Amino acid sequence: xxxxxxxxxxxxxxxxxxxxxxxxxxxxxxxxxxxxxxxxxxxxxxxxxxxxxxxxxxxxxxxxxxxxxxxxxxxxxxxxxxxxxxxxxxxxxxxxxxxxxxxxxxxxxxxxxxxxxx
Numbered sequence: 499x500x501x502x503x504x505x506x507x508x509x510x511x512x513x514x515x516x517x518x519x520x521x522x523x524x525x526x527x528x529x530x531x532x533x534x535x536x537x538x539x540x541x542x543x544x545x546x547x548x549x550x551x552x553x554x555x556x557x558x559x560x561x562x563x564x565x566x567x568x569x570x571x572x573x574x575x576x577x578x579x580x581x582x583x584x585x586x587x588x589x590x591x592x593x594x595x596x597x598x599x600x601x602x603x604x605x606x607x608x609x610x611x612x613x614x615x616x
Contacts, residue, residue, distance in 0.1 A: 502567065502569040502572060502575065503569055503570050503571075503572075504545040504546060504567050504568065504569050505524065505525075505545075505568050505569065505570050506522060506523065506524040506545075506567075506568045507522065507523045507524070507545060507548040507565065507566070507567055507568070508521075508522045508565075508566040508568065509521045509522070509538075509548075509550050509563060509564070509565055509566075510563065510564045510566060511561050511562075511563055512561055512562040512563065512564055512578070513561065517564060518531075518533075519531050520534050520538055520550065520563070521534065521538055521540065521550055523540065523543055523544075523545070523548050524545075525545065528540050528543055536553075537552060537553055537554060537559075538550050538551070538552055538553070539551055539553070545567075548565070552581070555581070555583060556583065557583050557585065557610070559581060559583060560581055560582060560583040561580070561581060562578055562579065562580040562581070563578070563579055563580070563581065564576055564577070564578050565577045565578070565579075583610070584609070584610060584611065585609050585610045586607075586609040586613065587607070587608050587609055588607075589605055589606065589607045590605070590606055590607075590608075591603065591604070591605050592604040592605075592606075
């Protein structure tokens with residue numbers, strides 16, 4: 499495959515309604531949207547290969563992301579990848595004691611997806 503004449507690369511977060519621009523790169527340099535500054539940075543900056551890093555990933559970052567290569571004269575070429583966030587918290591232990599000296603021990607674990615406790 500021959501290299502395309504890429505003018506700009508745009509990373510977008512796919513949301514319901516309209517896609518949100520995350521970062522762009524062109525021969526003039528890189529730009530990260532204000533809302534994503536400090537969280538997103540370019541790992542590779544180039545018109546043929548342009549990748550980003552998302553730091554401190556949280557559930558709010560879970561989405562599909564679209565990489566849009568704006569080429570001339572062919573038009574846009576895009577790719578898509580999806581980020582799924584899993585969370586696991588350490589188990590919590592609750593000890594309760596009643597007046598008649600019965601003690602109840604409860605152990606629970608939470609996370610996303612919900613953990614299976616055996």
